[in-house]
Amino acid sequence: MASTQDTLAVGISRPTQRQRTRTGRPAITFLGGAGTVTGSKFLVEACPSGVLVDCGLFQGLAPLRRRNWQTPPLDLDRLDAVVLAHAHLDPCGYLPVLARAGWHGPVYATPGTVRLAAIVLADSAHLLMEEATHANAAGWSKHRPALPFYDERDAAKALRLLRPVDFGVPIELAEGISVEFGRAGHILGSAWAHLWLTGGGISRSLVASGDLGRPVHRVLRPPQPRPDCDALLLESTYGGRDHHDEHATERLAELVCRTIGRGGSVLIPAFAVDRTEVILVELAKLARAGAIPDVPVFVDSPMALASLRVYRQALQEGWPEIRPEFADAVDPFDPGHLAELHSVEESMSVNDPRMPSIIISASGMATGGRVLHHLTHLLPDRRHTILIVGFAAAGTRARQLAAGAREIKIHGRYVPVRADVEVLDAFSAYADASELVAWATAAPTPDATYLVHGEPDGAARLADRRREDHDWCAVLPRDGERVLV
Missing domain, CATH: 3.40.50.10890 (Rossmann fold)
Incomplete structure (x- = not known):
């Protein structure tokens, strides 16, 4: 929630000339999910196109929550599409803000994610509005008046942008960027995304793991194997520990x-x-x-x-x-x-x-x-x-x-x-450290692995494990950092 002035300030910046400039080689910019387990947003560029992989909400500590209200470094005029890993608020909870700012999509996700995102975003907007009403009535918010981060109209606009794509069906997202979804086994509809990027005469591939599920999930099949790729975005929610399944x-x-x-x-x-x-x-x-x-x-x-x-x-x-x-x-x-x-x-x-x-x-x-x-x-x-x-x-x-x-x-x-x-x-529906390693090493070693969607200690421990046991180039990206694929 925020004050009236805060709400009026929320929006998407129009690009500076520096932001409009793109190199020919495919690149990734980490706009969230770096050094934290929330707010996943990964801008993938291949000249002349740009696609956002996940569009998530920051949650948890107050400094993170306040980042939701900041103007993100996104150029809507150059954003061609969004790809969603699954329907939790972390990958999809920021979509209503894009829709409110006038972005018109499309947003690609599996059929299960489309079905569940309709439920999740509508419920999120309802709860945000309900919480603001309660805060104003009870007087426990410091904002006068307290307003919801987004409302049901914003959520409805976002839902109209969703486009279902079946697992295993490659599609072109924009010029020079294609994607294919594979089962991630985290929740119904959850997917890892295999992206092919072509720009400046260079062709590269990227796999974004999304949130990976467990081989022992009570309802869902295990994640499908990782395909070969040049760069890997690997989640690290439980990167520092294993689950205790015994008994x-x-x-x-x-x-x-x-x-x-x-x-x-x-x-x-x-x-x-x-x-x-x-x-x-x-x-x-x-x-x-x-x-x-x-x-x-x-x-x-x-x-x-x-x-x-x-x-x-x-x-x-x-x-x-x-x-x-x-x-x-x-x-x-x-x-x-x-x-x-x-x-x-x-x-x-x-x-x-x-x-x-x-x-x-x-x-x-x-x-x-x-x-x-x-x-x-x-x-x-x-x-x-x-x-x-x-x-x-x-x-x-x-x-x-x-x-x-x-x-x-x-x-x-x-x-x-x-x-x-x-x-x-x-x-837990999250793969633990050993399960993450097993999934990541089931295919040839990528040129670089970026540990995302994890708290610093867990991500660092998983990175050390990748380096020591498998001699991988394992990187903890900084928030806002841009790297070539």
Whole structure:
């Protein structure tokens, strides 16, 4: 949110003469996702064309969030297309700003990403507007008035720019730039992008990994192998560590039983797209095996419920990303007493549950959404458990809870943390360090690998691993840096 003056300042700069000048050789400029796990924006140029790979929102620490309001170094008159890796806010959450500034697309993505982006961007705009209204009513924002970063009209404009492209189908984006999508296995529709660049008589190729999924994903097939390329943009979200998969299902069952046994509820802040589905699949398996008590499971997120419908459709129609074992399965997302909460009144009713329950609510990093109201009510009570099941960026409430915070600030007030806080990263949809290395090394060594979409320590550790174990040229690009491909 920002003040009126801040909002009027938001826009896309028209180019200076220096910005208009392009060398003939293909190049990449890192406009986000460098030194941070959010805000992914990679400008790929091949004279005379320019394409943006991802158009993401900065999240987490306040200095990062403020960057959303800065005028980005983008020349809309020379931006020919946008390519999206998947439908989380990091790769697509900035699109409404481009649309508001008058850019008319196109934006290319897989069919699954197009379907889910329509849900994600509409929900994001709704939450931003709702948060601004709440801030003005309660007076907890420093801005007078507090305004949403973008609204539902901006999101609708962005959605009209989306163009679906199937996996494995090469298309020309602009003169000298083509792309083909491969399965990334992170969420439904997620893709890595293989770009061919021709400029100044030079032909080069680039692979942007997007966010890679895990070979052991509960619903989706593993990522397709990386193709040969001259340059690689490799995500590094979990570049510094591996997941602890051992006994993860047993640990989930144990903490549910322990919490329910003392009369408490389990609150799971979960990304609305994919993480909610993964957790439901795991809970359903445990419920069918009699490994957890027979209690209500509430899904409290309009976006999660909308994405769940897309996942169910994908299973029914046999989309190519779905694991084959789900072909003839009964609803794998139903633990037995699944309750979908749609209205605000339904959501508020589970803040003081009459009986123990499991609540799955967005957002996964507890940066906004209905989960904040649940945290406000459940955190002060020692009977309850808060379960963190995915990556949480620095500066987010989920990261603070995972790090052992004894109080967190929600809507301008501090809330004491007395409930148990548990972390189970085995349910993450992100590839860990070993899985990233295995995917990256399955093809010939590129001339250079750029570690992006990761916090500095994790990206640096993955870069060191690439250099020491495989003698790769592994680079941590600086924000705003431009390199030749």
